[in-house]
Amino acid sequence: MKTKFFSIILTCFVISSVFSQSSINSYKYIIVPERFDFLKEKDQYQINSLTQFLFNKYGFEAVIQGSDYPEDLIGNRCLALNSDVTKESGVFKTKLKIELRDCNDKIVFTSKIGESREKEFKVAYNLAIRDAFRSIEALNYKYEPNENITSLNTTSKSQANAEVSEEIKQLKKEIQNLKKEKEVVNEVTKPKVGTPKVAKPKAKTVVQSKVSETPVIQGVSNVLYAQAIGNGFQLVDSSPKVIYRIKHTNLKDVFLVEGNSAVIYKKGNDWVIEYYSGNTLEQETLNIKF
Known part of the structure; x- marks a missing residue:
């Protein structure tokens, strides 16, 4: 009974993973904001630059919001997913999560929570982001044009x-x-002739x-x-x-x-x-x- 239940759960997980990967592969670009909400300044601790770098590392074409976009992205913003990194509450750990939303602001993908026990913000954020990106790496992303998009x-x-x-x-x-x-x-x-001023x-x-x-x-x-x-x-x-x-x-x-x-x-x-x-x-x- 337990084995059968475990098999059902595993099957559901595999189907969910394949569906998620398929939908992610339909998008050509990732837009990374200049500043995440949990930071006070643009690209503070180089977290936004690191996020763009890691997306590119794992096969995506990532651009910073407000930069010069490719021509096809200018004509069709739905070719891109908007990325965001959110900070989860934690007493002794720094916890960060990556979200990807489509052009209709619908969540398409959410990563596992990346964690770090480091006390210095710059180091902790860096390590937590890299840990969260293991979920992105596992997608094995490869762009596959989708006619609907x-x-x-x-x-x-x-x-x-x-x-x-x-x-x-x-x-x-x-x-x-x-x-x-x-x-x-x-x-x-x-002025006309005979017309008084x-x-x-x-x-x-x-x-x-x-x-x-x-x-x-x-x-x-x-x-x-x-x-x-x-x-x-x-x-x-x-x-x-x-x-x-x-x-x-x-x-x-x-x-x-x-x-x-x-x-x-x-x-x-x-x-x-x-x-x-x-x-x-x-x-x-x-x-x-x-």
């Missing part, structure tokens, strides 16, 4: 193309409206009402921090206050500004926002930290 690339590109086309149409429409408004204002303010205040009133309807984009001189959202990023200042929401396009380092007729793109080492003020194309440099 890779097909999202085509879908996301189509959606991005549709969004870009719609934004371009909207930009053209707004530019045409601005030209018409300017023509109306010029026509009203143009008293009519000038009306022209001034028309200009003010038209200008107030045109969206105004103000440059930002302080640092803006990029926070990932569903289809792009939101740029916040140190308050934190959301200054812009920007959307991905099919072009690298080019974003559409939500709610404004503007684009943000990388020019050399600088980020530039470009928009129309009347019929004049304006450019301003932004200090963005991704």
Whole structure:
């Protein structure tokens, strides 16, 4: 009886292990955050760098969050698993656990708890991480493209193309409206023969009402921090206050500004926002930290 029960448990474990490995193999990349929640600073004790190194060591392609992503990952974020390392409570031991989540924030894999009895944080974290990575090593990871995931690339590109086309149409429409408004204002303010100069205040009133309807984009001189959202990023200042929401396009380092007729793109080492003020194309440099 005991032997039969043990056999059932062993069979379930093997099936679970194979299923986990199969699902892990469907993902091409691992995204490692710049800082784990149990640490106070980015890459403190080089734990985040070590995590990236160990993922690469065991066959994965790991990238640090906010770095330059490969083209296929930019087009399809679901190709990657988001990694996290959490600290478990322990009196005499340092205990760390690795979690992998998909693009829908669903947990795909959880490692065994890595432990260390060392008292110095740098040594203890290092040893506990390496101990937890034994579970990752045991997966024998090898990337195997999954149509259910890779097909999202085509879908996301189509959606991005549709969004870009719609934004371009909207930009053209707004530019045409601005030209018409300017023509109306010029026509009203143009002096006519026999028309008394008293009519000038009306022209001034028309200009003010038209200008107030045109969206105004103000440059930002302080640092803006990029926070990932569903289809792009939101740029916040140190308050934190959301200054812009920007959307991905099919072009690298080019974003559409939500709610404004503007684009943000990388020019050399600088980020530039470009928009129309009347019929004049304006450019301003932004200090963005991704």
